[in-house]
Amino acid sequence: MKKTITMLILMIIHAIPVLNAQQLSPTGICYVEVNNNNLLNAGSYKLQTSGKYLFNVVNIFAANINYDTSRGRPYLYCNNNVTKVLTNASTYIKPLQDKGMKVVLTILGNHQGAGLCNFPTRESARDFAQQLAHTVNTYGLDGIDFDDEYSDYGQNGTGQPNASSFVMLVQELKALLPNKMITFYYYGPAASRLSWNGLRVGDYVNHSWNASYGTFSAPNVPPLTNAQISPAAVWLGNTSNSTTTSLATQTKNGGYGVFMWYDLHGTNETSQLSAGTQTLYGEQTVLSTPLQLWTQGTNCDAPIGLFTSNLTGTSVKLNWSAVGTNTYDVDYKLASATAWTNAATATSSTSVTVSGLTANTEYDWRIRTNCSVKSTYIFAPRFNSGTGTTNPSGSAALSLDGSSESGSAGNLNLNGSALSFEGWIKPSSFKSASPYISSVMGTEVSDSNSAFLRLGDASLANNKLQFVLSINNVQQKLASVTALNANTWYHVAATYDGSNMRIYINGVLDATKSQTGNVVSNGAFNVGYLYNTSRNFNGKVDEMRVWKRALSQTEISQNMCNVTLPATSLAAYWKFNEGSGSSVQDTSGNGVTLTLTGVDASNWGTDVPCTTGSQKTGSSKAQKAVGQEEVMAKKQIKLYPNPLSTSSPLTISIPEEYNKGRLSVYNFNGGLVETKTLKAGANAYDLSSLSMGNYIIQFESQDGGLKQTEKLIVK
Structure with missing residues (x-):
C-alpha cells in the first residue's frame, strides 16, 4: 500500500502520464527503427497468461534536428519513413494507442551541427520546443524522446555544447506539453549537462534509460527515482538471452520501474523477449497477431528558409524556399489557438500574404509540400503581427x-x-x-x-x-x-x-x-x-x-x-x-x-538618437517630391575653415531651403558642449567656449528634413 501511494505522489510531482490499466511494472519501453521496420509490430507482443501488451511506450526512431543555414535555425526534419508514419497516423499510431500504448517521437542529430546542447539562447530553444509541440499536437503523439547523437556540433557555423541549452529546451517543452511524456536516452553531451542556473533536466522529464546495450547502469538524472529509470538496455538480436535475463533480474531486485528494449524487428522476437519477461513478470511472451512487413515511404521534404516580412499589424507576407517544382499548403493561427486556418492550398508560389490579423498579436504558421504524397508540416518561427503604425512618435x-x-x-x-x-x-x-x-x-x-x-x-x-x-x-x-x-x-x-x-x-x-x-x-x-x-x-x-x-x-x-x-x-x-x-x-x-x-x-x-521626421523615419516632403539623390546633394551644411585655431572665425553655412534648425556641439567623449539655433545662410560661430581638440557638430533642421554630422578640429 505504501509503495502504491509513493508511486502516485511521484506521478503527480513529475507529471508522469498515466497509461492504461494494463500497464506493466516495470514499464516496457520499445524502440522501433522505422527506416526498416513496421511500428505496428510493437502491438503484436503480449504476455502469455495475463494477456497484457508487453510494451507500454513505443518510440518512433527517429526524427532529426537539422540546420537551416539560410536562416540560422535548427528545425525538425522527418525523413521519408518517419513522414510515412506521421502523415498516416490513423494507420500506424492510433491502433497502438487504442491498445493502451503511448507513441513517442525520438529526436536526434543529423550531422549538421544542430543538437540538444547548442541552442545559443532561450528564444532559440523555445522555437525548437514549439516545433516539437506543434508536431506532437498535429499528429496525435504522446510525447518526445531525446537522444543526443550524431549532431556533429560546430558544423555549419553552429556552436559547441553549452551548459544552458538542454535544460532550457526541456523546460520550454514541458511548459508547452505539460501532460505529455518527455524522456531522455542517457547518452552524449546532454548526459553531462543536466543542470544550469538552479534548473534541472530531471525536473521536466518523465523517464531516462541506459544507452549502453547489454549493460546495467542507472542514469544519474536528479531528481528522477528508480521508478522512472531503466538501468537495463537490451538490443534485440544483439544482446544474448542470458544477459537479458541477468538485466531483468537486476532490474527487479533493484526496484527499478522501467525496462528498455531497443530495435524491434519484423521477425519473431519472442525467445529473447521471454528471457526477460519470465523474470520481470513471471510470464512468457507470445505473438498475438501476425507480424507486418514494412515498405519504404516516398521522399517528400517540407520547405525550409521560412521567414515573415511586410508586417503591417493586420497583414503579413509568409515566405519560404522552393522544393523542386512542387506545390504547398500553408496554414496559420493565433499562438494561443489550437485550430489552424488555411492560407493557401496547392500554391506553386514561394510566398503568400495573409490579411485580417489582429495588431500586435503572436501568430504561428506552418507549411507542407505536395509531392505524390504530402510531407510532414514544418513549423515556422512565431511572429508578432506588429502595430502597423509603430508608436505615436513614429520612432522608437x-x-x-x-x-x-x-x-x-x-x-x-x-x-x-x-x-x-x-x-x-x-x-x-x-x-x-x-x-x-x-x-x-x-x-x-x-x-x-x-x-x-x-x-x-x-x-x-x-x-x-x-x-x-x-x-x-x-x-x-x-x-x-x-x-x-x-x-x-x-x-x-x-x-x-x-x-x-x-x-x-x-x-x-x-x-x-x-x-x-x-x-x-x-x-x-x-x-x-x-x-x-x-x-x-x-x-x-x-x-x-x-x-x-x-x-x-x-x-x-x-x-x-x-x-x-x-x-x-x-x-x-x-x-x-x-x-x-x-x-x-x-x-x-x-x-x-x-x-x-x-x-x-x-x-x-521613444528616447531615440534621431528624432521624428529626420532620416530615422523617412523622407521629408521635399524628399518625396524630388529624387532622393538630388535632395541629398542639396542637404549639406558647411563648416569653414576646418581645421581652424581658436582665434579664427568659424562660419557655419545652412542651406537656404531650411528656415532654421538646431546646432549641437559634442566633445569627443560624447558630452554635450552647447546647443543653439541657427538660421538659413551663413552663421558666425563663437569659438570662445571651445578649447583645442576634436568636436562633433550636429545640425538638425526644424522640419526634420536634414540631420547632418561633421567633425570640427580646433588647433
Whole structure:
C-alpha cells in the first residue's frame, strides 16, 4: 500500500502520464527503427497468461534536428519513413494507442551541427520546443524522446555544447506539453549537462534509460527515482538471452520501474523477449497477431528558409524556399489557438500574404509540400503581427538590461573580404567584473569564426569599443581611442575592407589597424549578446545595420539615422520602430527578423538618437517630391575653415531651403558642449567656449528634413 501511494505522489510531482490499466511494472519501453521496420509490430507482443501488451511506450526512431543555414535555425526534419508514419497516423499510431500504448517521437542529430546542447539562447530553444509541440499536437503523439547523437556540433557555423541549452529546451517543452511524456536516452553531451542556473533536466522529464546495450547502469538524472529509470538496455538480436535475463533480474531486485528494449524487428522476437519477461513478470511472451512487413515511404521534404516580412499589424507576407517544382499548403493561427486556418492550398508560389490579423498579436504558421504524397508540416518561427503604425512618435528604440535581454537574428554568413557594422547605442552602465565586456552585435562561434563589435575586454577599458574579426584562424582586435560615457547616445561603426579595420564614433574615424586576409564569420548573429549572458549589453540600441562591404566615412557620417533602400550589400537593417512586441523586422528586404528574448512593453521607448521626421523615419516632403539623390546633394551644411585655431572665425553655412534648425556641439567623449539655433545662410560661430581638440557638430533642421554630422578640429 505504501509503495502504491509513493508511486502516485511521484506521478503527480513529475507529471508522469498515466497509461492504461494494463500497464506493466516495470514499464516496457520499445524502440522501433522505422527506416526498416513496421511500428505496428510493437502491438503484436503480449504476455502469455495475463494477456497484457508487453510494451507500454513505443518510440518512433527517429526524427532529426537539422540546420537551416539560410536562416540560422535548427528545425525538425522527418525523413521519408518517419513522414510515412506521421502523415498516416490513423494507420500506424492510433491502433497502438487504442491498445493502451503511448507513441513517442525520438529526436536526434543529423550531422549538421544542430543538437540538444547548442541552442545559443532561450528564444532559440523555445522555437525548437514549439516545433516539437506543434508536431506532437498535429499528429496525435504522446510525447518526445531525446537522444543526443550524431549532431556533429560546430558544423555549419553552429556552436559547441553549452551548459544552458538542454535544460532550457526541456523546460520550454514541458511548459508547452505539460501532460505529455518527455524522456531522455542517457547518452552524449546532454548526459553531462543536466543542470544550469538552479534548473534541472530531471525536473521536466518523465523517464531516462541506459544507452549502453547489454549493460546495467542507472542514469544519474536528479531528481528522477528508480521508478522512472531503466538501468537495463537490451538490443534485440544483439544482446544474448542470458544477459537479458541477468538485466531483468537486476532490474527487479533493484526496484527499478522501467525496462528498455531497443530495435524491434519484423521477425519473431519472442525467445529473447521471454528471457526477460519470465523474470520481470513471471510470464512468457507470445505473438498475438501476425507480424507486418514494412515498405519504404516516398521522399517528400517540407520547405525550409521560412521567414515573415511586410508586417503591417493586420497583414503579413509568409515566405519560404522552393522544393523542386512542387506545390504547398500553408496554414496559420493565433499562438494561443489550437485550430489552424488555411492560407493557401496547392500554391506553386514561394510566398503568400495573409490579411485580417489582429495588431500586435503572436501568430504561428506552418507549411507542407505536395509531392505524390504530402510531407510532414514544418513549423515556422512565431511572429508578432506588429502595430502597423509603430508608436505615436513614429520612432522608437529598445532598452536591454545587460543580463537576460537580447536579440537573435539566426545565422548570418559574413565570410569574405569586407564587412561593416553600425548602429546607435546608449550605454546605461559598463561591466564592472572581468572580462569587462558588453556585447553590441555580431557572431562569436569560436576564435576562428567570429565578427563582432563590443565594449571592453580583459585588457581594455570597459567603456571603449572593440572590433573583432576572425582572420587566419585568429581573432584580430581593434580598440577605440575614445572612451564612451554612460547615458549618452553614440553612433558606432566598424568596417573592414581587406586592408584595414576601422572604428568610427559619431561618423568620425577613431582608430585604424592594418590587416589583410578574409574574414571567417558564419553563425548565429545576435544583438546585445555574445558568448554568454554575463556579457550582455546594458543600455539602448537603435538603427542597427550589417553590411557585406566596407562603408566609407562619408556614407557613415551622412547616413547615421537612415539608409535609402534598396542599398548595395546591406545584409540586415533593424530600425526598431515597432515600439512594441518581441521581434524587430529587417527592412533590408532579406527577411532577417531579430527575435527578442526577455523583453516586454517596458523595454520600448521613444528616447531615440534621431528624432521624428529626420532620416530615422523617412523622407521629408521635399524628399518625396524630388529624387532622393538630388535632395541629398542639396542637404549639406558647411563648416569653414576646418581645421581652424581658436582665434579664427568659424562660419557655419545652412542651406537656404531650411528656415532654421538646431546646432549641437559634442566633445569627443560624447558630452554635450552647447546647443543653439541657427538660421538659413551663413552663421558666425563663437569659438570662445571651445578649447583645442576634436568636436562633433550636429545640425538638425526644424522640419526634420536634414540631420547632418561633421567633425570640427580646433588647433
